[in-house]
Amino acid sequence: MHTAPILREMFEAAIASAQPQRCVPPHLPRPQDVKGRLVVLGAGKASAAMARAVEDHWRGPLTGLVVTRYGYEVACPRIEIVQAAHPVPDAAGLQAAQRMLALADSLTADDVVLCLISGGGSSLLPLPLPGISLEDKQAINRALLASGASIGEMNTVRRHLSAIKGGRLAAACHPARVITLLLSDVPGDHPADIASGPTVGDASTCADALAIVRRYGLQLPAHVLAVLDSGTGESVKPDDPRLAGHATHIVAAPQQALEAAAQVAQGHGLSAYILSDAIEGEARDVGKVLAAQALQVAERGQPFAAPCVILSGGETTVTLRGQGRGGRNVECLLSFAIATRGHPRIHALMGDTDGVDGMEEIAGAQIAPDTLERAFALGLHPLRSLDGNDAHSFFEALGASVVTGPTLTNVNDFRAILITA
Known part of the structure; x- marks a missing residue:
């Protein structure tokens, strides 16, 4: 797949x-x-x-x-x-x-x-x-x-x-x-x-x-x-x-955007589950929670059986601690990647539907099982990037950024996690 x-x-x-x-x-x-x-x-x-x-x-x-x-x-x-x-x-x-x-x-x-x-x-x-x-x-x-x-x-x-x-x-x-x-x-x-x-x-x-x-x-x-x-x-x-x-x-509204994404997943033979269109909280914390759920699906088949897609929306927040390039979707995704530890069956994309995540003209980013391995090979430090609120630089170095240009709409954050069989 x-x-x-x-x-x-x-x-x-x-x-x-x-x-x-x-x-x-x-x-x-x-x-x-x-x-x-x-x-x-x-x-x-x-x-x-x-x-x-x-x-x-x-x-x-x-x-x-x-x-x-x-x-x-x-x-x-x-x-x-x-x-x-x-x-x-x-x-x-x-x-x-x-x-x-x-x-x-x-x-x-x-x-x-x-x-x-x-x-x-x-x-x-x-x-x-x-x-x-x-x-x-x-x-x-x-x-x-x-x-x-x-x-x-x-x-x-x-x-x-x-x-x-x-x-x-x-x-x-x-x-x-x-x-x-x-x-x-x-x-x-x-x-x-x-x-x-x-x-x-x-x-x-x-x-x-x-x-x-x-x-x-x-x-x-x-x-x-x-x-x-x-x-x-x-x-x-x-x-x-x-x-x-x-x-x-x-x-x-965000819900209809998630439903449209779910239809795409179903068209590819994947079960699709919408967790919520209104998830809030610190981006890195949300990333950890979503990672725990993805791992539970991958390893235990609970609460959903793979292959499937888990979708969510809402608006997370970032408390700035470093001098990096943000933004909230890529920070959530980097935290998710660190917590899933390169699991061989977990993939994800997180981005802002307006095409701008934080202050950057970048919508978000995408990860695969080899993301952390490739990062280490390039001398990147995921935890250091997360601590410095610098996820855009991290994903850009990997060529993993998602760039859409102006989308002319805005229904907030989009998160899709794909767990293969």
Whole structure:
């Protein structure tokens, strides 16, 4: 059995299942329900591709503004596409957020706003509350990314320091009706956590955000802490009347990507099992747990019989200890490889469906039974690479990196473990 191509085929099927051209059109409003203008606003790594899907299937008048990550631009004749930085925000994203709020000011009750939101939108809409600077937001983002906080915890903090997230964009669109199409990249598919929920009500509070800051020992400036401590950063709540009549639809999510991969495995005569689409935790710890399960299957036939594929998704975290190149999927995979110790029947691929794992334009990596042996022959030190958060360098030296380029979608982490008979 040629395992490497099967694993890559599963990964590509997962990405294809969440392409905006496939999942956005069924959720567009009916033309007769739009009395005034249809205005598109959006943010995220997939938002430009989502905008293009709208343009290709909407025949009436259309305007709008969407901000996406550098390199993820898709040509749109009617909707303006702006590019900005991710995961650490920049001035381009701030200016795009300001322009979105200005567009919202001109809306009427006859207008419909179609909001296209996907993962990455938190960093791409970095409009801080008054008294907080872009430099503050950049420092906070870096601290959050290095802290080991979960995505839900990070976005709770972000929502309460933002002038556009936490339901504020939807509130600004009042009295227009807002339809939000979400491409989920978060465990549990909670709308408030996808891009920090710019168009959905937020039940969390400033006190919750402050507790997270203290839990992880984040060193924030005094004036930023004052915003949380005083409650002046409170987000828009779900029962806010300005949100009445709004609609929210999740058009693609990690579960459907895993199901698409499972179909590929089954087509190759392999049993496929989805553990969960919402696994969180420290990446290296998740790698150890997945390794223990793979070894149990390989050696004991429990809880599944080989040959089979074990699939999972979610979003792990990395607490930075070294100065390496990350990211969370390759760190999880390196930990997995070390723990499985070159077992002759265990293969795996782990990557991010947006094509970017950490700060690198690399989606992830792939291992085979001979990975550690080849590494030692090249003078590589797996444990040293893991301790230094340098898994990208490790796999790149082996030619084991998985590079996709911009995938134009984002349904988070993808992990496939193949155990042969």
